[in-house]
Amino acid sequence: MVAYPKSQIPTQPVLSLASFAGASRPARLGSILDVGTAKFVTSGRVAIALALVQMGIGKGDKVLVPAYHCASMIQPVVWAGATPVFYKVHPDTSVDLEDVLGKLDGTAKMLMATNYFGFPQDLAQLRRFCDEHGLYFLEDCAHSFLGTHRDKPLGSYGDYAIASAMKFFPVYEGGCLVSSRHDIRSLRLHSAGLGFEAKSAFNALEKGFAYGRMSVLKALLSLPMKAKNLLWSHIKNAAPSKSISLGPGASDGGFAFEPGWLDKSASLFSRMLIRTVPTSRIADKRRNNYLRLHEALSGLPGCRPLFAKLPEGVVPYVYPMVADNLPEIFPRLKHAGVPIIRFAEYLWDGVDGTICPNSVELSRHCLQLPCHQELRPEELDWMIEKFRSITLSSGTNAI
Incomplete structure (x- = not known):
């Protein structure tokens, strides 16, 4: 894989004092946490x-999954x-229910559907379909x-x-499982330990510092941060293997599934931020940045x-675009430090044009620009200018 330079502006939300602005405002749009009991x-x-x-899905069961996907x-x-x-x-990433229907052979147990980039599927229709055909429905949010x-979170x-x-x-790590139809309160999780808890907090702070946020706090914490770095360097050098990680690979850019994290809860630091960072600001900023x-x-x-x-009710994850000449402009944008990402760049082995030509086309030509709430206006302007200049200089023809 090509090693690209660090993005000039953050690809994902980074912690800043502005993250907590508007905490007294009521949430304008729903959240998955409004659905029911959440397990972090x-x-x-x-x-x-x-x-x-x-x-209860296991050996012998079939699970219907989208051909447009990432390995995780x-x-x-x-x-x-x-x-x-x-x-x-x-082509718009919506589920092809006719194709799903043709794959029902009595052994399929579940349908997974993804709200790509924050844009929901026709979830009411999918719910009816699963009820009619005796399928569990996993909503990938x-x-x-x-x-x-339809006015429901x-x-x-x-x-x-x-x-x-x-x-x-x-946050450094974090995900959740919820259900409005089944009781998951008995699901027991526990912390991965003090090292993990500390890493989750320090990593969130360091990412903010790396992109010029919270400069006063960075100065106040300079000595503790140096001590942490020295201690971590000593631990790694003293260990037989240098591949030490106190956190899940998902948080460090990996795509592998690690069963060892199944019974681990999100860190206290992450859970605290998820509960306290105002979602009204997240929704408003993301929608405004997307429209810009x-x-x-x-x-x-x-x-x-x-x-x-x-549409109203959508809080976008990113701004997705289809580019004819993505193989040409992608490396140029990355080398310029533009924080573009590609969902489903690598499809599961065997998934090709015979399975789903639209998924292959999206995999090859869809890129995403960040629109998250922590982008500063000048960062957004810089990204737009870089993207426009590189795209216009590529000599492509309009679709």
């Missing part, structure tokens, strides 16, 4: 695995001993911690729903927004 785990993929356990969505299914069966999605569908329609807190809150990007980038040659408009 360290990642969305762990939440998927726990949902599978709760549903599929690995828990394989870990459970079930067989993933990939169904088609339409990894991209949609906040938002509503996202996550309300599935038998179980999962979310990834790291994509919406300035949409206005500035919609007319670029060779590019088009994946979604033509931003």
Whole structure:
């Protein structure tokens, strides 16, 4: 894999004093935490695995999963001993229910549907479909911690729903499992230990410091941070293996599923931030940033927004665009420090154009720009200018 330089501006939310602004304002849109009892785990993929356990899915069962996916969505299914069966999605990422229907053979036990980039599927229709065909419904809200569908919080329609807190809150790790239909209160989780708890707090602070946030606090904590770095360096050098990690791989950019984190709760620091950071600010900032990007980038040659408009009730995870010449502009943007990401860049082995041509096209041509609430206006302007200049200089033709 190519090693790109660090992004000039944060790809995901980073902690700042502004993160807590507007704490007295009521939440304007729903949250997955409004659905029911929430169990806070360290990642969305762990939440998927726990949902599978709760549903009793295992060897001999088939699980219907989208052909447009990342590996972390599929690995828990394989870990459970079930067989993933990939169904088609339409060009706008909506579920192709006709294709799903053709894959029902009596052994399928569950349907997983993803609210890609924060834009909900037709969840009411999917709920009816699963009820009619005796399927469990897992609502994947990894991209949609906040938002509503038909005046109900996202996550309300599935038998179980999962979310990834790291994509919406300035935390090092975090995910959750919820259910409005099944009692999960008996699910027991425990801390991964003091080292993990400390790493979760220090990492969230350090990421904020790295992008120029909380400079006064950074100065006050300079000595404790230096002591922490020296201690960690000593521990790593003294260990037989240098591959030491006190946190889950999901938080450090990995895509692997780690069963050892199944019974671990999210850190106290992450849970505290998820409960205290005002979601009204998150929703408003993300929607405003999304619309700013949409206005500035919609007319670029060779590019088009994946979604033509931003509906009410949607709190976007990112701003997704389809670019004709993504293989050309992607490395140029990355080397310039533009924080673009590509969901489903690598599809599961065997998923190709014969399975779902739309998924392959999205995998090859869809990129995402951040629109999170911690972007400063000048950072957003810089990203827009860089994206426009690199795209316009590439000489592409309009779609």
